[in-house]
Amino acid sequence: xSDPIPLRSEAAPECRTCGAGAPVDEHFCPNCSRILALGRxxxxxxFLGLPRKLTIASAELERRFRELSRKFHPDYYYNAxxxxxxxxxxxxxxxxxxxxxxRNPVSRVEHLLxxxxxxxxxxxxxxxxVPPALLxxxxxxxxxxxxxxxERESGADPAVLGARLAAARxxxxxxxxEHERQLQELAMxxxxxxxxxxxxxxxxxxxxxxxxxxxxxxxLLERNYINNLxxxxxxxxxxxxxxxxxxxxSGRALP
Amino acid sequence: MSHVVGIDLGTTNSLVAYVKNGVPEVIRDQSxxxxxxSVVSIAEAGTVFVGREAQRRxxxxxxxxxxxxxxxxxxxxxxxxxxxxxxxxxxxxxxxGVVRIGVAGREFTPPEISAFVLKELKHRAEEFFREQGxxxxxxxxxxxxxxxxxxxxxxxxxRDAGRxxxxxxxxxxxxxxxxxxxxxxxxxxxxxxxxxxxGGGTFDISILKVEDGVFQVLSxxxxxxxxxxxxxxxxxxxxxxxxxxxAGSASHGISAQRDPAHTEVHRDPAHSAPMGADAGxxxxxxEAIRGGPAxxxxxxxxxxxxxxxxxxxxxxxxIRLDPSRExxxxxxxxxxxxxxxxxxxxxxxxxxxxxxxxxxxAGLEPGDIDEAVLVGGSTRIPxxxxxxxxxxxxxxxxxxxPDEVVALGAAVQSDILISGRREMLLLDVTPLALGIETMGxxxxxxxxxxxxxxxxxxxMFTTGVDNQTAVDVHVLQGERELAADCRSLARFKxxxxxxxxxxxxxxxxxFQIDANGILSVEARELRTxxxxxxxxxxxxxLTEGEVERMLIESFEHAEADVEARLLIEARNEAESVILATxxxxxxxxxxxxxxxxxxPGELERIRTAVADLKQAMTATDREIVxxxxxxxxxxxxxxAEVMMxxxxxxALAGKNVxxx
Numbered sequence: 001x002s003d004p005i006p007l008r009s010e011a012a013p014e015c016r017t018c019g020a021g022a023p024v025d026e027h028f029c030p031n032c033s034r035i036l037a038l039g040r041x042x043x044x045x046x047f048l049g050l051p052r053k054l055t056i057a058s059a060e061l062e063r064r065f066r067e068l069s070r071k072f073h074p075d076y077y078y079n080a081x082x083x084x085x086x087x088x089x090x091x092x093x094x095x096x097x098x099x100x101x102x103r104n105p106v107s108r109v110e111h112l113l114x115x116x117x118x119x120x121x122x123x124x125x126x127x128x129x130v131p132p133a134l135l136x137x138x139x140x141x142x143x144x145x146x147x148x149x150x151e152r153e154s155g156a157d158p159a160v161l162g163a164r165l166a167a168a169r170x171x172x173x174x175x176x177x178e179h180e181r182q183l184q185e186l187a188m189x190x191x192x193x194x195x196x197x198x199x200x201x202x203x204x205x206x207x208x209x210x211x212x213x214x215x216x217x218x219x220l221l222e223r224n225y226i227n228n229l230x231x232x233x234x235x236x237x238x239x240x241x242x243x244x245x246x247x248x249x250s251g252r253a254l255p
Numbered sequence: 256m257s258h259v260v261g262i263d264l265g266t267t268n269s270l271v272a273y274v275k276n277g278v279p280e281v282i283r284d285q286s287x288x289x290x291x292x293s294v295v296s297i298a299e300a301g302t303v304f305v306g307r308e309a310q311r312r313x314x315x316x317x318x319x320x321x322x323x324x325x326x327x328x329x330x331x332x333x334x335x336x337x338x339x340x341x342x343x344x345x346x347x348x349x350x351x352g353v354v355r356i357g358v359a360g361r362e363f364t365p366p367e368i369s370a371f372v373l374k375e376l377k378h379r380a381e382e383f384f385r386e387q388g389x390x391x392x393x394x395x396x397x398x399x400x401x402x403x404x405x406x407x408x409x410x411x412x413x414r415d416a417g418r419x420x421x422x423x424x425x426x427x428x429x430x431x432x433x434x435x436x437x438x439x440x441x442x443x444x445x446x447x448x449x450x451x452x453x454g455g456g457t458f459d460i461s462i463l464k465v466e467d468g469v470f471q472v473l474s475x476x477x478x479x480x481x482x483x484x485x486x487x488x489x490x491x492x493x494x495x496x497x498x499x500x501x502a503g504s505a506s507h508g509i510s511a512q513r514d515p516a517h518t519e520v521h522r523d524p525a526h527s528a529p530m531g532a533d534a535g536x537x538x539x540x541x542e543a544i545r546g547g548p549a550x551x552x553x554x555x556x557x558x559x560x561x562x563x564x565x566x567x568x569x570x571x572x573x574i575r576l577d578p579s580r581e582x583x584x585x586x587x588x589x590x591x592x593x594x595x596x597x598x599x600x601x602x603x604x605x606x607x608x609x610x611x612x613x614x615x616x617a618g619l620e621p622g623d624i625d626e627a628v629l630v631g632g633s634t635r636i637p638x639x640x641x642x643x644x645x646x647x648x649x650x651x652x653x654x655x656x657p658d659e660v661v662a663l664g665a666a667v668q669s670d671i672l673i674s675g676r677r678e679m680l681l682l683d684v685t686p687l688a689l690g691i692e693t694m695g696x697x698x699x700x701x702x703x704x705x706x707x708x709x710x711x712x713x714x715m716f717t718t719g720v721d722n723q724t725a726v727d728v729h730v731l732q733g734e735r736e737l738a739a740d741c742r743s744l745a746r747f748k749x750x751x752x753x754x755x756x757x758x759x760x761x762x763x764x765x766f767q768i769d770a771n772g773i774l775s776v777e778a779r780e781l782r783t784x785x786x787x788x789x790x791x792x793x794x795x796x797l798t799e800g801e802v803e804r805m806l807i808e809s810f811e812h813a814e815a816d817v818e819a820r821l822l823i824e825a826r827n828e829a830e831s832v833i834l835a836t837x838x839x840x841x842x843x844x845x846x847x848x849x850x851x852x853x854x855p856g857e858l859e860r861i862r863t864a865v866a867d868l869k870q871a872m873t874a875t876d877r878e879i880v881x882x883x884x885x886x887x888x889x890x891x892x893x894x895a896e897v898m899m900x901x902x903x904x905x906a907l908a909g910k911n912v913x914x915x
Contacts, residue, residue: 066469070680074709074770078425078672089709089769096707 016083025049027071027091035072037083038090043115044098052115053194054108054187065099106223109187109216118217131222137171141229144168145236158243165240169233176226179219186216257393259425259673260380261433261665263400264369264413266325266456266482267632269293270659271376271397272666279437279666281659282383289659291379295371296320297359300875302819305375314553317343319358323484324372326456327354327365328416329408366416367805373399373420396423398669400661402457403429404477404686406732407744407774414771419805425672427771430454431461432683433664434630435470437655439679446625447473449613451643451651452661453606454631456482460610462617462624471682474616474705476609481602483563483633489598490559490590491552494574498555498586551581566595567635596638603642610646616705627651632658682707685768692729692738694719701766704734708772713765722754726762728778749778751785818877825880829868832884836865836891839898852897857890864890 014021020031025046029036045052048064070076072095077088101107114120130138145168148161190212261279263270268290272281281289288307296309297319304312312320321344327335332348332355339346345357355362377394384392399422401413410427417424431450438448445466452459459477463470558574565572571591578585614621627647633639634657643651655663671679685708690700693716701712718726726749733741752760761781768774779786840861842848849858868883 062466066467066471069469069682070677073680073682075426075668075671075680076675076677079675089767090711092770093709093711093767096710097712100706100710 016087017081027068035077035080035084035087035091037087038094044101044111045115047094047098048102050102051194052112053191054105054112055191056102056108058103061099061102065095068095105183105187106220109183109220112190113213113217113220116213118213131218131225134175134222134225137175138225138229141168141172141233145232148236152240152243158240162237162240162244165233165237169230172226172229172233176223176230179223179226183216183219183223186212186219190216257391257395258380258384258389259396259398259669260376260394261398261400261662261667261669262373262376263430263433263662263665264325264372264416265293265454265661266323266484267293268455268658269372269376270662271380272659272662273380274666274670277670279663279670281662282380284379289662291372291375292322293325293369293372294320294322295324295368297361298819298875299359301359301361302822302875303371304819304823305371308823314550317553318345320344321356321358321363321368323456324356324365324368326480327356328369329365329406329410329412330354364801364805366412366419366802369413369416370419370805373397373416373422377420377422395421396425396669396673398426398428398665398672399424400428400430400433400665402452402454402477402479403431403459403461403475403683404457404479405429405772406687406742407689407772408742409479410771410773414773415802415805418802421806424771425669427773428665428668428681429459429461429472429475429683429772430661431459431475431630432463432470432472432681433662433668434628434655434660435461435463435465435664436667436679436681437660437664438628438652439465439470447619447623448626448628449610449624449647450628450630451606451610451634452477452630453633453639454482455633456480456484458482458606458609460606460613462613462619468679469682470679471707472684472705473619474613475684475686476613476616477686478605478609481605482631485602486563486599486633486636487556487560489602490563490574491555493598494555494559494576494586494588495552497588498582551579554579562590563595563636566590566592567637592637599636599638603636603639606639607642607646621647624649629653630657630660683770683772684708685710685772687732687742688734689730689732689744689766689768689774690741691716691764692727692731696738698731698733698736698738698741701764702768706768708768709770710768711766713763716762716764717758718752718755718760718762719757721757723757723760724752724754725750726752726778728764728776730774730776732774744774745776747776747778749780749785751783752780753783755782822875822877822880825877825884826872829872829880829884829887832887832891833865833868836861836887839891839894840865842898844901848894848897848901852901853894857893861887861890861894 015029015032015034016037017034018029018032020029022029022031022036027036028034043052048061048068050056050061050064069092072088072092074085074088074092077085080088101111110120144164148165148168152158152161190209193209193212258273260282261272261274263272270281270289270291272279274280283289291306292310294306294309294313296304296312296316298304298316299319309320313322327346331351331353332339332346333350335346335354346354347357347362348355353364355364356368357363377397380394381392384394397417399413399417401410405413414424414427431452434452435448435450446464448463448465450459450461450463452461457477457479458481459475461475462473464473465471554576558576562572562574569592571589572595574586574588574590576582576586614624624647627643627649629640629643629651634643634651634653640651640653667679668681670676671681684705685702686704688698688700688704689702689712690698691714693699699714699716701714702710716726727746728749729738729746730744731738731741732744735741749762752762759782763779763781765777766774767777777786839845840858845858864883864887868880868887871879871883
């Protein structure tokens with residue numbers, strides 16, 4: 001979903017109405033002012049006229065989205081030529097996709113990584129290999145989960161097991177909160193590296209920027225892993241809850 | 256210039272509206288009635304009746320009269336088998352294919368039946384524009400509304416219906432969103448709005464954000480089988496149980512004990528299972544309903560609907576059935592609003608699940624909603640209003656007629672499209688995720704639900720077996736993880752992939768949803784550039800060729816349709832002449848008049864003429880109805896003069912006219 005490759009019409013970026021050339025990310029032909037087909041263009045950020053920053057004021061994003069919707073929407077091209085109608089469909093689809101991606105902070109980071117040329121952070125490898133930073137927690141959790149499952153199957157009190165599960169969840173929750181903070185910090189570091197630093201008065205080097213992106217990607221991979229762990233815990237919690245309900249119905253669990 | 260209209264194509268009723276000087280207005284018939292019942296009846300000779308006339312025929316020709324066809328739009332016979340068993344008309348079709356409805360020796364698809372309703376609305380609008388003195392009164396373009404929770408197949412079927420009716424469908428828009436447009440016209444121009452739409456057969460909830468004239472849907476949810484029909488069903492079941500109980504036979508033919516000769520008739524498929532015109536989805540407990548004869552069930556349905564309507568105004572209502580052959584003692588029952596509310600509470604509660612989900616998807620709490628808007632006839636029920644008010648903590652808007660507001664909004668949208676006016680813009684969403692089936696029968700989502708439309712998405716896939724030269728692309732719609740639990744929209748094969756080891760081909764699948772919410776799919780193998788594009792249709796839809804053929808057929812039947820209309824008009828005229836004559840014949844001093852002023856045998860001639868005309872009206876020959884109406888008019892001319900003169904004389908003699 002975060003992939004930046006254009007919809008179709010990879011053909012030349014010239015205006016299909018008058019044939020004049022148009023710069024990338026121009027929405028309307030500078031020559032005849034007709035809507036341009038979605039040709040070679042940059043990315044979701046530049047399409048919306050936003051810098052490639054990870055902090056986006058949501059009011060600003062909404063405003064640009066509405067403004068461009070009013071320019072591209074197929075409603076307003078009902079009487080236009082087929083070329084313009086297709087252009088309107090493509091351009092508003094792309095706008096909607098851009099808006100949906102940038103509105104969510106995580107998919108926003110994924111999109112940035114993709115357009116900066118980093119390998120996808122949502123691929124399968126990311127979710128099956130344990131990230132080194134999580135080894136300790138994952139080991140402890142898996143051990144505890146195995147024990148809880150075993151005891152559940154041998155008929156232990158689900159209320160007690162539920163409490164153990166909640167306790168086992170706590171370090172993972174803490175880890176996720178920590179990750180959210182780290183993501184936030186990295187996002188701010190990235191944004192500051194884009195602009196000339198106020199203190200040093202010079203741009204960040206390519207290597208420094210790359211290091212930030214790598215760190216962001218690392219955090220996203222870990223984040224996916226943590227979310228999977230939490231989902232596993234939730235599934236076990238649901239099994240326990242179902243047992244407690246069954247017990248309550250059969251009267252066994254009553255004090 | 257030909258005209259554009261907005262059409263609300265409803266389960267129970269349909270309406271047409273247009274925009275005049277920037278203001279939307281519903282188009283009514285001469286008697287001021289805006290609603291056209293979505294009922295189509297086809298007589299033996301192929302004559303098609305639509306609307307009120309067709310509704311009357313529910314009682315007389317149940318097997319030839321089709322209602323609630325919206326339930327079958329874009330669905331397959333396997334989806335509707337349970338329901339079909341309960342309908343008085345025949346439902347068929349091949350497994351995995353579109354539903355076919357057999358009426359009067361012909362087969363119709365649901366879009367063809369809906370097209371009859373659309374043509375009636377088109378005709379109504381054209382008559383209206385002609386009476387306005389418009390030189391070009393033709394209506395050839397329309398915006399048609401659908402429930403927000405309609406899937407791709409249901410939307411496509413609706414668009415096909417429009418085309419078969421000879422309309423260019425400018426846009427398919429969602430009913431709650433249309434309603435918000437109608438409300439948005441003179442409301443404050445920003446805020447978060449919840450539109451709660453409980454109609455005859457469907458429930459929708461949409462959450463919108465309105466700012467700078469942009470109506471942006473944040474999320475939508477619903478249930479395409481939840482509506483007023485279900486309430487009617489509950490009440491009908493209650494009545495049938497009570498009648499059955501009193502007759503000493505809880506669930507079998509009500510008159511069976513009394514009149515064994517008729518039990519056979521009741522078992523005849525043409526007469527059994529006569530569900531109410533808007534037969535509820537909830538497959539009723541319906542040995543009871545099935546047991547009853549068509550006319551009785553229709554009579555019960557009529558009575559409970561009246562009681563339901565009354566209970567929106569009063570604290571108690573009466574369900575009354577006159578004595579009839581099937582029910583010799585008649586039936587009367589009072590129902591209080593408390594009883595009614597207890598009965599329907601589970602149904603009202605069922606609407607709240609989708610409401611909560613829509614709020615969650617929009618990332619909002621009930622308290623974030625600035626305005627709540629009620630749409631659909633069922634929102635007249637006080638309990639529904641109360642629950643919505645409780646949920647959002649504010650009194651919902653009901654200023655606009657909930658039956659008409661959707662058609663008004665559709666008209667506004669048609670005007671936006673034609674005029675290019677840019678004050679308002681509607682940004683809707685796709686209600687359900689779209690994806691394709693991958694190895695192991697798992698759904699891979701390509702576009703998530705609540706994505707603003709138009710929307711696109713792409714995903715890369717590959718082969719699972721070495722030297723695989725073709726892949727099946729199975730397009731799905733739904734939120735479930737397993738393909739088998741999602742709606743199958745279409746299947747197609749991408750062929751011609753050069754033999755390669757498994758996992759090497761790069762197959763790109765692209766989805767494009769247009770502004771109507773309708774999907775098209777492209778698949779290509781990137782290494783070779785082999786490409787296939789389809790507009791998603793086949794699973795439960797019509798092919799392009801079928802739509803074309805139906806359009807042509809509808810022109811061929813146009814003559815019969817005009818004939819049908821003329822017949823209806825002739826019958827209406829005949830009816831009014833009969834009514835006037837019968838009134839005169841009931842006059843208390845008719846005997847005196849006859850003695851003093853009429854020729855011998857004159858009254859008999861009039862009575863014969865009435866009988867002749869009534870006889871003519873049971874057939875479908877318009878000319879005969881016309882002739883007999885003329886004959887009756889002629890026969891009563893003298894009587895009318897005599898009565899008039901007497902009235903005048905008596906008035907002059909100082910007698911009060913009303914005493915005559």
